[in-house]
Amino acid sequence: MNLPGLKLEKVLVLTGREAVKISVYSIIVGFVIFSIFLLLEGTNPIDAYKHIFSFAFDPSLGLVPTIHRAMFLLFATLAFILPLKAGLWNIGMEGQLYLGTVGAFAVAYAWGDLPSGVLIPLMLIAAGLFGAGYGALAGFLRGKLGVNEIVVTIMLNLVAYWLILFLIQGPWAGPTEFRSRELPASAIAPEIWEVPFTVFLVLAISVIIYFLSARSNIGYQIKTFGSSSSAAEHAGMNPLKISIFVMVVGGAIAGLSAYHMWAGNPTFYLIPAPQTYKAVGDFTYWGIMVGLICLLNPLAAIPMSIFVGALKEGTSAIVRRLRLPVGLDLLLLGTLFLTFVAFQFFHRYRIKRIRGKG
């Protein structure tokens, strides 16, 4: 590549600041491209964005769903970030979510007459355990046998999808074949400041993951293993232990999100059929996107998740209002992702201006 006045220089080590700049630029460019799509649909992008954000952040309209959706995404992001720090791609958030659903709902249906104070923690524990177990399976196969965790987690997602469908149409069937039975009233998440308590739960988890990575012993081992598995082995670290640990924690977080999603959202309080568009859909992929753009930083994921949550809720609103095709938010996701991939280039090369004579 030879442009006048510029030359390419290889990057030895990327500073934090440069990495953040690259992420921000890629988001901006992604939006520019998305705006082009909007124009092609005959919509004014500025108008569209105005509608999106005014809806999303209006307390009487979209603010609560925005926060709810944002925190849901945060669960996904955290479940993705921790394993990737160790070098493992957890694409299985959706499956772990479904397993968490199975755990939580099994508890709720079985012991629905327990008081909330007992039932809800039990549901949370069950959700976390089931999700953790599902994650552990992939982590074990990867750690012990080196089986590619991407394909395994995706396969597990698909298995879980069918499992939920089976449960909804079978033992847990609701009035129609597209929903399960409703949750008992004591299972519903209590609210603090009009949002379910799980919002604060996930924020706390975000902070915990941050400190885990930065300060703890296991966090150091994860970081080392993710940078160089052979160096980690030479330092006495156990690949199997680390792989399972990150997948267990990631799976547990994704499992917990099940409670947040179904028991924390008035739209549901039951399990909808998994192909329902508004429900889980792109949980996994948004989690990956936010995780990657935030450079695996759990704290940065918080504002980014809120931003994306607003986008998702806002685009649903404008889809209705401006009569745009369904799937607009998925298109946005795809565009942002591809732009991000393109900008990976700058993780390897810098563009430098040639001063005078090289």
Next chain:
Amino acid sequence: MPGLTQKIRNIVSRTPRRRGRRIRKILLEGIKRGETILRTKGITKKFPGVVANNHIDFEIKAGEIHAVLGENGAGKTTLMNILFGILRPDKGEIYVRGRRVEFKSPLDAIDLGIGMVHQHRKLIPAHTALENIVLGHPKTGKIPNMRRAKEEVKELCRKYGFKIDLNARVWQLSAGEQQLVEILKALYRGAKLLILDEPTSVLTPLETEKFLKSLRIMAKGELAIIPFITHKLPEVLSVSDRVTILRRGKVVKRLKTRKATMKALAKHMVGREVLFRLKKPKVKMGKEVLRVENLSALSDRGILALKGVSFSIRGGEIFGIAGISGNGQHELAEALAGLRKAKGGKVIFRGKDITRASTLERLKMGMGYIPPERVGVGTIGGFSLVDNIAMNLYFDKEFSKRGLLDYKRIRKHTEKAISEFDVMAPNIDTKAAHLSGGNLQKLILARVIPRTPRLLIANLPTHGLDVGATEFVRNRLMACKKEGMGILLISEDLDEVLQMSDRITPIYDGKFVDIIPAKKARKESIGAMMAGAALKKSR
């Protein structure tokens, strides 16, 4: 039809190879012994901060072996790369058979009949020898006629006395055989001038002899050969006609070999009298720290690589294993460090049977391991110095309390270690990727040694280091010896092993040939044992 595809191919490819082919016809036609094939005038190449080649004049005739000698950093690699078209000189000219040429890439050099055999093999291990030789050559055509190619290559082997199984996969071949494949590759492309990069550095004495014989045969015709070497002077000099010595980028001496003496050559290479004597401190041997009984292990490919070795090491003793790489010493080091499962035998460390223990347990018990790969294994480039040093601290209760790392303590420890081991870096938060090779090795020492291991396994500790860093590492190991550490030294440098060890064992084919106290060790006999000779001389 074939002409059409050829025309299309030529149009599509961007290098004007046609010209090269025409020139090569001129080059190859009627070359006679004694004619000057290649001549350089005033070759100069600068890199930031150093003049790698400074006005180098060089020439070589057909049928001649003209060796180029120089230390690390004398400019040999640069000159070699210029002659082969990998680098372009800043100033100076190259003449091939009287015609001025410029190489835009190695392909131009290959077209002109220049071939290069690299020190680090440029072969594809998973493919057969024949496939490697034939790969990429225009003559091979769309659907290669392997039978015909094999005949042609076999003819070359006959001509030069090469013995090699063309259908073997390259990873199955020995270092010497792989080198033959590379030479054949160059010859198959019609090379008349061969540049050899440290051709004998990884060969056993037996393979070296075979190789030198081949060189003599090759030079009997019109082939010209330029070996570039740093060590093993006597062997290569035994076949060369002329010698050119480089020092600090300049040609300092040109000699006819028969007029040269070893001492004079070494002096010209280094510029001063070379007498590198290591001060071996007198140390009283301590208790036995390591005892190995009949240890065996598999290689990565599942073949038995270590075939039952037994030995012991005491505190304050340096036990040296001398061997060409690939004879099981790497598997031995990893088996001792817990990185590789022992197939059989026992390892007893400080009185405890650790054969089944994990690496972590061994580290905690006081074992230290210096791996041969500095980058990516011994250090992590993206980590700061602190994080690198922490790799040996995180499991220590002093630095990790209740699951959290005590970074204040770790940083203090790092500051001390860095200064004690002379690691050049702006501060302890610098990322290791910015460090030079020598500093990386010092970083590894700074990580392992302050833990005062009872047993230190040093696997190729000075591999690829410059003179200054090598000296530092060796002195440090001696200091460790003085402090009573038992040291297992694995090295390919026979001189190094001889100078530093208290007892030496040559390793060959996964077995210890003999264990010899340093005083009784003779370089020639150890070298022979490394190559498999004198196996019968067991007790």
Next chain:
Amino acid sequence: MWSFIARSLEISTIFLLAAIGELLDQRAGVLNIGVEGLMLFGAASGFVTALWTGSLLLGFVVGTALGGIFGLLHGFFSITLKADQVVSGMGIVVFAVGFTTYWADRYSGPLPAELSSPRIGGFLSPMFFLAVALVFIIWFVLSKTHLGLKIKSVGEDPSVAEATGINVVRIRYLCVIVGGLLGGLAGAFLSLAYFGIWGHLLTGGMGWIALALVPFSLWRPTMLLAGALIFGIVWQFSISPEAIAPGLGIPLGIIRMSPFIATIIVLTVISLPRIRRKWGLMKPAALGKPYIKE
């Protein structure tokens, strides 16, 4: 019974096309996990094109072409821009999910009856034989031609290949584009011939199974054929188990899981140490690593 076999073979065709394309990619050292995305693009664009133009053939052409375009894009990201191949592949999948949902879901539904795909004897699509032929062509290229030798070298050690005068970048692009074309073709076949319908995310995970088939086949076209046939049967069984085992009594939801569970089992088995030793030797050494000159 015969219809079950025919349908299985058609599913095998889809797996075969997508997987042989990915095998070619991987032999050249490029990992393209976006196979599911390529198939989605092929399926969606082929379907919509056929709907608009009334031409089945045009649908196939466009579907294949779009797959090739996104294969090229993946190549651009991972070869030229040197992005991480996994991230790039994921990007293709995610963008495919987004784009096809947004653009094609409004056309969900069956093809008009005139556009039903031709079948030999009314029961097996000729595409199956084309796919098998392709497998043999690729096998021939890889093992007998100079080009195949070059491709394999690029996948083993690109710097060595470059030094022998091979244009590594060009070979990788070639493979990634062909891989993309085949993935697109597989998807087009899915929506135009096998189903004749479009629905949200029609591929349902087939692309991922095709991806898993490549290491399962030890990167050998002949073993890939065997693997595709087996999984074709497994997949078709999961959709209509009653054809082979009527009265099994296991709820449909559980049976639908079987291809995915089978994939996990297969991947686990080939990773066992004994088998892994043989496998490790077959894997292209430079797979997944970006090629950086000098």
